[in-house]
Amino acid sequence: MPALDSQIAIAVIGAGAMGSGIAQVAAQAGHPVFLHDQREGAAEAGRASIAKQLQRRVDQGKMEQPALDALINRIQPVSALAEVASAGLVIEAIVENLDIKRGLLSNLEDLCGDDTILATNTSSISITALGAQMKRPQRLVGMHFFNPAPLMALVEVVLGLATDKTVAETVHATASNWGKKPVYATSTPGFIVNRVARPFYAESLRLVQEQAADPATLDALMREAGNFRMGAFELTDLIGHDVNYAVTNSVFNAYFQDSRFLPSLIQQELVEAGRLGRKNGQGFYSYRDGDERPAPQTEPDCDSTEQVVIAEGDLGPAQALVERLREAGLTVIERDGTGQLRFGQAVLALTDGRMATERAAVDGIANLVLFDLAFDYRKAGRLALAAADQTSARALQDACALLQKAGIAVSRIADRPGLVVMRTVAMLANEAADAHLQGVATVADIDLAMQAGLNYPKGPLSWSDRLGNGRVFTVLNHIQNSYGEDRYRPALLLRKNHFANKGFYA
Numbered sequence: 001m002p003a004l005d006s007q008i009a010i011a012v013i014g015a016g017a018m019g020s021g022i023a024q025v026a027a028q029a030g031h032p033v034f035l036h037d038q039r040e041g042a043a044e045a046g047r048a049s050i051a052k053q054l055q056r057r058v059d060q061g062k063m064e065q066p067a068l069d070a071l072i073n074r075i076q077p078v079s080a081l082a083e084v085a086s087a088g089l090v091i092e093a094i095v096e097n098l099d100i101k102r103g104l105l106s107n108l109e110d111l112c113g114d115d116t117i118l119a120t121n122t123s124s125i126s127i128t129a130l131g132a133q134m135k136r137p138q139r140l141v142g143m144h145f146f147n148p149a150p151l152m153a154l155v156e157v158v159l160g161l162a163t164d165k166t167v168a169e170t171v172h173a174t175a176s177n178w179g180k181k182p183v184y185a186t187s188t189p190g191f192i193v194n195r196v197a198r199p200f201y202a203e204s205l206r207l208v209q210e211q212a213a214d215p216a217t218l219d220a221l222m223r224e225a226g227n228f229r230m231g232a233f234e235l236t237d238l239i240g241h242d243v244n245y246a247v248t249n250s251v252f253n254a255y256f257q258d259s260r261f262l263p264s265l266i267q268q269e270l271v272e273a274g275r276l277g278r279k280n281g282q283g284f285y286s287y288r289d290g291d292e293r294p295a296p297q298t299e300p301d302c303d304s305t306e307q308v309v310i311a312e313g314d315l316g317p318a319q320a321l322v323e324r325l326r327e328a329g330l331t332v333i334e335r336d337g338t339g340q341l342r343f344g345q346a347v348l349a350l351t352d353g354r355m356a357t358e359r360a361a362v363d364g365i366a367n368l369v370l371f372d373l374a375f376d377y378r379k380a381g382r383l384a385l386a387a388a389d390q391t392s393a394r395a396l397q398d399a400c401a402l403l404q405k406a407g408i409a410v411s412r413i414a415d416r417p418g419l420v421v422m423r424t425v426a427m428l429a430n431e432a433a434d435a436h437l438q439g440v441a442t443v444a445d446i447d448l449a450m451q452a453g454l455n456y457p458k459g460p461l462s463w464s465d466r467l468g469n470g471r472v473f474t475v476l477n478h479i480q481n482s483y484g485e486d487r488y489r490p491a492l493l494l495r496k497n498h499f500a501n502k503g504f505y506a
């Protein structure tokens, strides 16, 4: 279906944070825009805030004044809902409440033409439920922008049970014309992003609860090893714990309390304490003037005069580490084996989801030290290590020294299953795999959504493929065995792909 022509008027209902941003996006694409809010003066204030934002771009020489003036002139605040009747697409971004949204949609149906597309920016309400009482539910579609709408590229185009496919296609093509990256999703709780992202927060919270490491260390590992823009604690401090906890609870309850989505007691306690994050000065970190963020745990210089590393077998996704060690001036001797590095007394291996203590005992490896997944071992600035209880202090020193010689900061964490980045990526891929199996979205759209909506360094399904067929499945199997919890059950598709020896993109 073709996109809506830029001559066609767009109406935005609700001139709050999202509505104003969406109005700006539509006006930037050349559409006349009606902006309506039931609160007196809110639509004018919305337009004024857009003008103020864009004036900065003019002042920086990034936009011409006439272009700004023309854009602002295209946005028309309207005080009566009836004034939006001629719009070809109406996007509602009012309060997140089913009954209020239903009331608005019913009024819009009476006011607008039969062909008008009605779109909702809801984050959490079912499109099917919103359409249930409509006369023309086939004309209703989710158009889920991310905050701030002018900056975030992702738009989830969400189809309810009754949504006409051609309506969704028109909205998809229009969002694309507006410079966005649209993806299709079926109306299921959390759509794509708010569902698939849950483990990003949940696994870090769980690791803190189990005293694997402190928030600053886990954040640093997710950034410096995982290549994520932010770790879970700094990000939830920014989002606000009330908001993030509410989304987690809503998804948890919407999936009938599936333990995959279990909320965290740690986050609940922050909310109860009123430590909501940056917005009120205290979350996991303090944001009061003069307070500094605690430093991540970093091992001091680990001495070792050893210069020879023995690389045994294929290290899989960590193979690039061998090259990095060689470039750092170490002598690397390669020989057959099961994917381990020997240095001094230490035997280092990439986590396979088991605790080091268990793996050392079951596989009969003395002095085992596990290291975490890195997005790119050639560039990682930091890596987590976890030693088995049986491992000698000398062996741990050697393992630490080896990474330090390659210029990698070492954070030593307690021995828990799957370390930090590996465990998080495995659980993200797990959720993505289930979302795909359940028909929520295509593999490519899920990956695009996680990258465009949350700036992940890679989509979780293509990341899973990059780790090698079956690896995420094995890691999750081991984590599930360790905890005996349903939460870590591997998704059926991961299991199937493992036995078919293929990836999601194969």
Ligand SMILES: NC(=O)c1ccc[n+]([C@@H]2O[C@H](COP(=O)([O-])OP(=O)(O)OC[C@H]3O[C@@H](n4cnc5c(N)ncnc54)[C@H](O)[C@@H]3O)[C@@H](O)[C@H]2O)c1
Pocket (backbone or CB within 6 Å): 013, 014, 015, 016, 017, 018, 019, 036, 037, 038, 039, 042, 092, 093, 094, 095, 096, 097, 100, 104, 121, 122, 123, 124, 144, 145, 146, 147
């Ligand atoms: N804030 C986010 O990060 C975000 C991201 C994506 C989607 N959303 C969704 O977007 C919608 C709006 O969120 P927001 O953060 O912009 O909220 P907001 O509180 O900033 O703005 C909502 C606006 O809607 C107006 N309003 C309420 N009821 C109305 C009605 N019946 N008719 C006309 N105007 C009405 C309010 O006066 C207010 O100005 C919600 O559905 C929310 O779930 C929010």
